Amino acid sequence: MRLLERMRKDWFMIGIVLAIAGAKLEPSMGVNGGPLKPEITVSYIAVATIFFNSGLSLKTEELTSALVHLKLHLFIQIFTLAFFPATIWLFLQLLSITPINEWLLKGLQTVGCMPPPVSSAVILTKAVGGNEKLSILLTTYFLMYLF
Numbered sequence: 001m002r003l004l005e006r007m008r009k010d011w012f013m014i015g016i017v018l019a020i021a022g023a024k025l026e027p028s029m030g031v032n033g034g035p036l037k038p039e040i041t042v043s044y045i046a047v048a049t050i051f052f053n054s055g056l057s058l059k060t061e062e063l064t065s066a067l068v069h070l071k072l073h074l075f076i077q078i079f080t081l082a083f084f085p086a087t088i089w090l091f092l093q094l095l096s097i098t099p100i101n102e103w104l105l106k107g108l109q110t111v112g113c114m115p116p117p118v119s120s121a122v123i124l125t126k127a128v129g130g131n132e133k134l135s136i137l138l139t140t141y142f143l144m145y146l147f
Contacts, residue, residue: 012123012124012127050122050123051122051136051140058132058133058136062133063133063136063137065133066131066133066134066136066137067137069134072134073134073137073138076138077138084112085112085113087112088108088109088112088113089109089112092105092108092109092112095108121135121138121139122135122136122139
């Protein structure tokens with residue numbers, strides 16, 4: 001019975017592991033133009049659904065109260081868009097003197113400069129009981145940077 005309780009509690013992480021395993025077993029399902037049409041479903045439908053569901057669960061007062069945490073907003077923006085990329089850059093400078101492939105280093109630099117994915121920021125914050133309101137606001141900021 002304890003295993004069943006644990007699975008109910010960690011259903012999201014189990015789902016992620018199953019999705020990764022499914023992608024490993026049948027990678028053709030998720031390619032562009034494949035049956036799942038990720039160029040449409042992920043880019044538009046999934047993002048819109050996450051924000052719509054998250055927005056429905058928030059009260060207007062909660063959203064406005066999340067806006068007043070200016071120091072926290074500033075800290076997260078600086079950490080995500082300046083400190084973390086700078087740290088990755090320094091780490092890559094150290095790695096560049098090793099025999100690691102140059103293209104791998106360029107890929108790590110690119111990933112290190114990107115904001116967190118919408119799904120991670122909102123869904124995982126909600127799953128661990130974090131401040132969902134701030135997560136939605138900050139993810140919206142990051143999306144505005146991208147577009």
